[in-house]
Amino acid sequence: MTTAVRAPAENRALLDLVGRTPLARITTDLAGPHPGFWAKLEGLGAGGMKARPAVSMLLGAQKRGELPPGAPVVESTSGTLGIGLAFAGQALGHPVILVVDAELEPSMRKLLRAYGARLELVDRPAHQGGWQTARLQRLRELLARTPGAYWPDQYGNPDNVAGYASLAAELAARLDRIDILVCSVGTGGHSAGVAGSLRLLRPGLRLIGVDAAGSTIFGPPARPRLMRGLGSSIRPRNVAYEAFDEVHWIGPAEAVHACRRLASGNFVSGGWSTGAVALVSAWAARTHPDAVVVTVFPDGPERYLDTVYDEGFTATRGLGEPVGHPTDVPHPARASEAGGWARCRAVTDPRVARVMPRPIPASASAPASTSASASASASAVASVAAVAPSGSGGGVLLPLRA
Numbered sequence: 001m002t003t004a005v006r007a008p009a010e011n012r013a014l015l016d017l018v019g020r021t022p023l024a025r026i027t028t029d030l031a032g033p034h035p036g037f038w039a040k041l042e043g044l045g046a047g048g049m050k051a052r053p054a055v056s057m058l059l060g061a062q063k064r065g066e067l068p069p070g071a072p073v074v075e076s077t078s079g080t081l082g083i084g085l086a087f088a089g090q091a092l093g094h095p096v097i098l099v100v101d102a103e104l105e106p107s108m109r110k111l112l113r114a115y116g117a118r119l120e121l122v123d124r125p126a127h128q129g130g131w132q133t134a135r136l137q138r139l140r141e142l143l144a145r146t147p148g149a150y151w152p153d154q155y156g157n158p159d160n161v162a163g164y165a166s167l168a169a170e171l172a173a174r175l176d177r178i179d180i181l182v183c184s185v186g187t188g189g190h191s192a193g194v195a196g197s198l199r200l201l202r203p204g205l206r207l208i209g210v211d212a213a214g215s216t217i218f219g220p221p222a223r224p225r226l227m228r229g230l231g232s233s234i235r236p237r238n239v240a241y242e243a244f245d246e247v248h249w250i251g252p253a254e255a256v257h258a259c260r261r262l263a264s265g266n267f268v269s270g271g272w273s274t275g276a277v278a279l280v281s282a283w284a285a286r287t288h289p290d291a292v293v294v295t296v297f298p299d300g301p302e303r304y305l306d307t308v309y310d311e312g313f314t315a316t317r318g319l320g321e322p323v324g325h326p327t328d329v330p331h332p333a334r335a336s337e338a339g340g341w342a343r344c345r346a347v348t349d350p351r352v353a354r355v356m357p358r359p360i361p362a363s364a365s366a367p368a369s370t371s372a373s374a375s376a377s378a379s380a381v382a383s384v385a386a387v388a389p390s391g392s393g394g395g396v397l398l399p400l401r402a
Contacts, residue, residue: 005095005146007069007094008094008095010093011093012092014087014090018046018055018166024041025038026266026268026282028261029282030261030283031324034282034286038175038293039296040170040296042167043270043297043299043300047087049167049298050083052167053161053190053193057088057159058085060159067094071149071150072146074097074099074150076139077135078131078229079104079105079108083112086098086112097142098119099122099138105303122135122138129234130224130225132233133233156236160187160189161238164189164193165193168197168198177292180207180291181205182295183296184277185211185217185218185247190296191207191244195240206245208245209244210277210280211231211248212250212272213231213252213340214231214336215232217231218335218350219350220336226252226317241348246345246347248343253323255275258282259274259308269300270297271300272308273298277297280295283325283326323339327339327341327343328342331344333350
């Protein structure tokens with residue numbers, strides 16, 4: 001049986017809405033006082049943070065002839081990329097079919113359908129690999145019965161990584177210095193894309209990855225995870241293991257507490273990923289008080305009102321007092337032994353079982369600046385954003401507007 005879908009009318013004017021999101025200074029206490037860090041509020045952009053890679057992946061596929069006009073796009077998502085693909089599908093004239101699972105919030109299902117996406121719901125996790133593997137199995141079935149369908153493959157598509165060069169350019173335009181970048185890790189796209197572009201200007205930039213407790217990305221065995229949006233039950237090809245200086249694993253209690261503190265103390269907040277990176281960013285700012293620390297808040301709080309911000313939800317799942325500091329572990333495979341918050345300074349690529357320690361440079365001491373005087377740096381990174389990477393896929397990114 002084949003699946004027929006109707007293409008929406010192309011509306012490329014929407015592409016002008018991608019990016020140019022605010023940059024906020026976060027100073028509220030998170031597991032203690034800290035001198036502050038910068039957060040890019042990607043949840044305030046049209047299509048959210050994932051609009052950047054979604055547009056990049058579809059434009060790249062169009063350029064290579066892999067995505068004919070009006071052809072359907074099929075992808076697996078836990079929610080956030082689905083919003084980005086729904087946006088890109090409307091802008092570029094492609095119907096979008098999203099494979100989701102039973103744990104996706106009802107409000108998010110309604111929103112995705114309102115944006116024109118068709119949902120394929122997986123009702124039980126796979127015995128090995130959980131919901132993520134089950135969604136990918138359904139996706140392959142859909143591809144077999146949907147003529148001309150294109151799968152972006154967010155986990156291994158280099159256009160996913162390329163889509164974040166514009167975000168790096170926006171950061172460089174606002175900040176004269178960036179010493180430490182803190183990124184959540186799921187597909188690996190935004191950590192590789194932002195850090196790779198910024199290091200062309202700042203080779204000494206330190207990258208801290210933030211993973212979910214129970215994720216297998218950096219080597220620990222996969223376990224059931226409550227948090228969505230970061231972590232993975234598979235090891236995506238886009239993860240640039242060699243780029244990380246250290247990795248932190250955050251549990252749901254820690255992420256919930258950080259989200260609520262952000263909402264009550266800084267007014268800007270979000271979901272699981274936002275809470276996790278905020279907690280680690282505050283720790284980094286506290287540990288390196290002279291460094292300029294920057295992170296990305298991937299989304300806002302609206303999706304999580306019935307989970308992260310609901311007392312009944314957190315009580316029934318036993319999310320009590322959070323851990324206030326990380327436990328150092330000697331190897332990523334032992335992260336699960338630490339409980340709610342673990343940290344490892346030896347980054348492992350589990351695909352080759354090789355430990356790659358990176359030295360910790362001394363913290364810089366010059367004051368941070370948000371003036372537009374970084375235009376030369378921004379221009380250099382923006383030039384990267386306009387160039388497609390080599391390899392099997394090449395992203396085509398929109399030029400940065402002043």
